[in-house]
Every structure is written in C-alpha cells, then in structure tokens.
Amino acid sequence: MTEPSEAGRDPEAVSKFVESFAAQLVEAGMQRMAARVFAALLASDSGAMTSAELGERLQISPAAVSGAVRYLAQQHMVSREREPGSRRERYRVHSNQWYEAVSNRDAVLKRWEYTLREGVDGLGPESPAGRRIAETLAFFEFMEGELIKMMERWRIHREERFGAG
Amino acid sequence: MTEPSEAGRDPEAVSKFVESFAAQLVEAGMQRMAARVFAALLASDSGAMTSAELGERLQISPAAVSGAVRYLAQQHMVSREREPGSRRERYRVHSNQWYEAVSNRDAVLKRWEYTLREGVDGLGPESPAGRRIAETLAFFEFMEGELIKMMERWRIHREERFGAG
DNA sequence: CCTTAACTTCACAAATTTGTGAAACTAGCG
DNA sequence: CGCTAGTTTCACAAATTTGTGAAGTTAAGG
Known part of the structure; x- marks a missing residue:
C-alpha cells in the first residue's frame, strides 16, 4: 500500500503532522510561519528544502519563507546551504x-x-x-x-x- | 542610606528590575501584563500583593490585573489566597x-x-x-x-x- | 557587462492581540 | 435582604503583528 521511497508518499499525513506540530510550537511562543517551515523540514525525507519548495508546500509567499528562515537560522534551528553552482539555497534541519x-x-x-x-x-x-x-x-x-x-x-x-x- | 525594612524602599530600583525582567519574560513568549505582574510579585518583600496594589504599582486597570492573574494561576506561577474576612484577594509567588x-x-x-x-x-x-x-x-x-x-x-x-x- | 533566477527588503492592508471603561457578578456585612 | 467593596466579563478602540505584492539586490551564466 504505502510506497516507502515515494517522494510525496502521503501528503495527507505529512500535512496533518506539519500543521499540528507547528500549532504546538506556536503555542510555545514561536512565530507562525517559522513554526510551519520548521515542521515541514522536519517532516521531509531529505531534511532539506528550497525556498520554492517550502512556498509551494505551505502555500506562502517567498517573502514569508525568507522571514521564517531568517528567524530559524538566528535561533540555530536550521542551517542554510548554498546549492553549489546555483543561486538557489536550501534550508536544512539536522537530526541533531x-x-x-x-x-x-x-x-x-x-x-x-x-x-x-x-x-x-x-x-x-x-x-x-x-x-x-x-x-x-x-x-x-x-x-x-x-x-x-x-x-x-x-x-x-x-x-x-x-x-x- | 537604604532603610532595609522600609516598604517602598527604593521604588526606582524595584521598577527598573520589574520592567527589565518582565521584558525578558515577554521575549521568551509570556504575555506582557502577566510578565509584569509576575515580576512585581517577585520583587515585593512579602511576595504577595492585592489587585489594587498591583494596579497601582504597574499603572494598569483592574481588568488587566484580572487577566494577568488568571493566566499566571493557570500556569501555576502564582497562587491566589482569600484574605480572611474580606472579599479582597492576594496573589502570591512562592520562592519555590x-x-x-x-x-x-x-x-x-x-x-x-x-x-x-x-x-x-x-x-x-x-x-x-x-x-x-x-x-x-x-x-x-x-x-x-x-x-x-x-x-x-x-x-x-x-x-x-x-x-x- | 548584460540577463535573469533567486532571495531580501519595504510599505501597506488585514488580522490578531492587548488593555480599557463600563456593566455585571459575588460575597461579606449590617 | 439590601448595600457595597472587590473582582470578573464584555465590547470596543488602539496598538501590534503578520503576510503579501512589488520593487530592490545579488550573483551565476552567458
């Protein structure tokens, strides 16, 4: 039934997790967009996404992604990586x-x-x-x-x- | 110079502490009025104040005190006590x-x-x-x-x- | 250098939160 | 039983926060 290596394996389940975990982070005082971005990264297989991917998945503007990511990086909750040979950036959570x-x-x-x-x-x-x-x-x-x-x-x-x- | 047992000993110092500690609690996610009320109690000699005293010291309305205290009690950060033989209530922080x-x-x-x-x-x-x-x-x-x-x-x-x- | 993809900054409109005055309770006290 | 001091609730105005579109900036690739 479930295809373990399928990228968009169960969008329903992913989304449900992202939104409920984000809600709890918000309750604990985190900004909403930052919480959603963080939860989305946590729930992604690679643990890293580009700005475009995040905007797409969470239905938010590039500006919102930018703000969220800045906050998260300041808190040391994500790290930014330059995709080599491209102006695209990826934002990553470490399991650590x-x-x-x-x-x-x-x-x-x-x-x-x-x-x-x-x-x-x-x-x-x-x-x-x-x-x-x-x-x-x-x-x-x-x-x-x-x-x-x-x-x-x-x-x-x-x-x-x-x-x- | 300083009279150790004087009630309003150094209103300047008290107020300075209350406001800066409250600011840090706010930064950590606490509501503003709740933070100020908590800090004020912490900085009071008896560790307890009435609604009127809090309103007076912090220059806020009874409504604001009420809201702040409700929040703090829910978080187990203050306890309420009925002043015996009076409808006045006192709010207290324990050192614990x-x-x-x-x-x-x-x-x-x-x-x-x-x-x-x-x-x-x-x-x-x-x-x-x-x-x-x-x-x-x-x-x-x-x-x-x-x-x-x-x-x-x-x-x-x-x-x-x-x-x- | 010019073009253009990608990210950031900015001004603003929308949504949310906050604190208030006033009305509504509550419970001691006569 | 009122009366009234003390507290809570409520509707609303003010302030703050949030997210957006659009303009601005940066740097890869020709």
Missing part, C-alpha cells in the same frame, strides 16, 4: 537540531541571570525581595549547569540508540 | 515557584510527544522523515525523564543552601 536549540537556551539563561543579579543588587541582598530573587538566580545557575551535563548525556544516549549522526 | 513552573512544562512535553508519535505513525517509522521525527521524540522522552531527576536534585541543593521553604 534539538541539541543545538537547547544548547542555545544557554545564552538566554545567561541574560536572565544578569538581570536577576542586577535585581539582587538594586533591592539589597538582605531584603526579603532580594533574597527571593537571589534564590531564583540560584535556580537558574543550577539549571544552566545541569543542562550542559544533560546534553552531554543525551549525546551518548543518542549514539547508543541511533549511531553517530 | 520555579520548581512548580518547570514541573508544569512536563504536561506540555507530553502533548508534544503525542503529536510526534502520531507523526511517526503517519509517515511510517522506516521512512527517513519518520526516523527523524522518531529521534526528536526520543529526545523529548529523554528530556522528560531528566527534568524530573533534575528537579529532585534542585530540591536537595536548595535545602542545603537556603533551608526548607
């Missing part, structure tokens, strides 16, 4: 992508920590509010360290289960 | 709050995992796309387990450092 994305949260955490430190300073480390904020800061510092170790464990776990990517 | 909030991410992860499983099914576990999604699923499952253990470690770490909350 989540590793990248989560590791990237680190930078965000650092900024939060900075703001919290300022807060402790401004409010005084001995005031009740200052203490509460200091505890929040401690939590984030703890998380930061743990996240790094966790990602290291994932790397190993992953290699055991899927082999090197 | 982040533990709660992160634990709550668990529910979100579960929903993502469900969608990913559907995707693997729909695309076929042997197709390249199916395999990529299966790996994403494995990553989230791994994260879920790790998060739980991490929060347990935090609980212990925290008690050592700050004593039971």
Whole structure:
C-alpha cells in the first residue's frame, strides 16, 4: 500500500503532522510561519528544502519563507546551504537540531541571570525581595549547569540508540 | 542610606528590575501584563500583593490585573489566597515557584510527544522523515525523564543552601 | 557587462492581540 | 435582604503583528 521511497508518499499525513506540530510550537511562543517551515523540514525525507519548495508546500509567499528562515537560522534551528553552482539555497534541519536549540537556551539563561543579579543588587541582598530573587538566580545557575551535563548525556544516549549522526 | 525594612524602599530600583525582567519574560513568549505582574510579585518583600496594589504599582486597570492573574494561576506561577474576612484577594509567588513552573512544562512535553508519535505513525517509522521525527521524540522522552531527576536534585541543593521553604 | 533566477527588503492592508471603561457578578456585612 | 467593596466579563478602540505584492539586490551564466 504505502510506497516507502515515494517522494510525496502521503501528503495527507505529512500535512496533518506539519500543521499540528507547528500549532504546538506556536503555542510555545514561536512565530507562525517559522513554526510551519520548521515542521515541514522536519517532516521531509531529505531534511532539506528550497525556498520554492517550502512556498509551494505551505502555500506562502517567498517573502514569508525568507522571514521564517531568517528567524530559524538566528535561533540555530536550521542551517542554510548554498546549492553549489546555483543561486538557489536550501534550508536544512539536522537530526541533531534539538541539541543545538537547547544548547542555545544557554545564552538566554545567561541574560536572565544578569538581570536577576542586577535585581539582587538594586533591592539589597538582605531584603526579603532580594533574597527571593537571589534564590531564583540560584535556580537558574543550577539549571544552566545541569543542562550542559544533560546534553552531554543525551549525546551518548543518542549514539547508543541511533549511531553517530 | 537604604532603610532595609522600609516598604517602598527604593521604588526606582524595584521598577527598573520589574520592567527589565518582565521584558525578558515577554521575549521568551509570556504575555506582557502577566510578565509584569509576575515580576512585581517577585520583587515585593512579602511576595504577595492585592489587585489594587498591583494596579497601582504597574499603572494598569483592574481588568488587566484580572487577566494577568488568571493566566499566571493557570500556569501555576502564582497562587491566589482569600484574605480572611474580606472579599479582597492576594496573589502570591512562592520562592519555590520555579520548581512548580518547570514541573508544569512536563504536561506540555507530553502533548508534544503525542503529536510526534502520531507523526511517526503517519509517515511510517522506516521512512527517513519518520526516523527523524522518531529521534526528536526520543529526545523529548529523554528530556522528560531528566527534568524530573533534575528537579529532585534542585530540591536537595536548595535545602542545603537556603533551608526548607 | 548584460540577463535573469533567486532571495531580501519595504510599505501597506488585514488580522490578531492587548488593555480599557463600563456593566455585571459575588460575597461579606449590617 | 439590601448595600457595597472587590473582582470578573464584555465590547470596543488602539496598538501590534503578520503576510503579501512589488520593487530592490545579488550573483551565476552567458
């Protein structure tokens, strides 16, 4: 019934997955078009698509693709590749992508920590509010360290289960 | 200079912290008013404020407070308490709050995992796309387990450092 | 160099989100 | 039972965000 190597194997199923996963990413705060592009790449066999292919599949303009891709690249959620000997570009997700994305949260955490430190300073480390904020800061510092170790464990776990990517 | 137990100790510093921390929460996807209310509570000495106090400090209407607080309560980021013998309500952050909030991410992860499983099914576990999604699923499952253990470690770490909350 | 395919930027219209004032509840208190 | 302080809901105006078509930019290929 299903032809495993057929390119447009089950457009229905692909589309359903793309739209529902994208919806959840949106709920988590991602821009709509970026979420749809990311989900589409995730659900493609090659893991890479050109701007034209994305526009076609998602029924959106080149401008929308461009905006979405810029955002995703900034977040390290896709990488761009120049198709050699052509002005066409392809956008790719790595199977390793989540590793990248989560590791990237680190930078965000650092900024939060900075703001919290300022807060402790401004409010005084001995005031009740200052203490509460200091505890929040401690939590984030703890998380930061743990996240790094966790990602290291994932790397190993992953290699055991899927082999090197 | 600074009077540690003065209620409005340094309104300047408080406001600065509230607004910059809120801005970062917004950047991370939280609604603006909810972020401001949360930051204001975090920066208050008692860790709790009434609707009127919040409205006053943040210069927003009762309606805005109501909406923000509803959202925060749903996310388990504040709890509501009835001031005994009054129809006035207070909204409170616990110092433990982040533990709660992160634990709550668990529910979100579960929903993502469900969608990913559907995707693997729909695309076929042997197709390249199916395999990529299966790996994403494995990553989230791994994260879920790790998060739980991490929060347990935090609980212990925290008690050592700050004593039971 | 000129042509042209591919991507990006820009101004704008449409859609969505946000916060408000005012009306509608709720529940203490007399 | 009202009365009224406190909160929530609702309709709407304002602000913001989103996606588009069209113009602008870049660089491959002749």
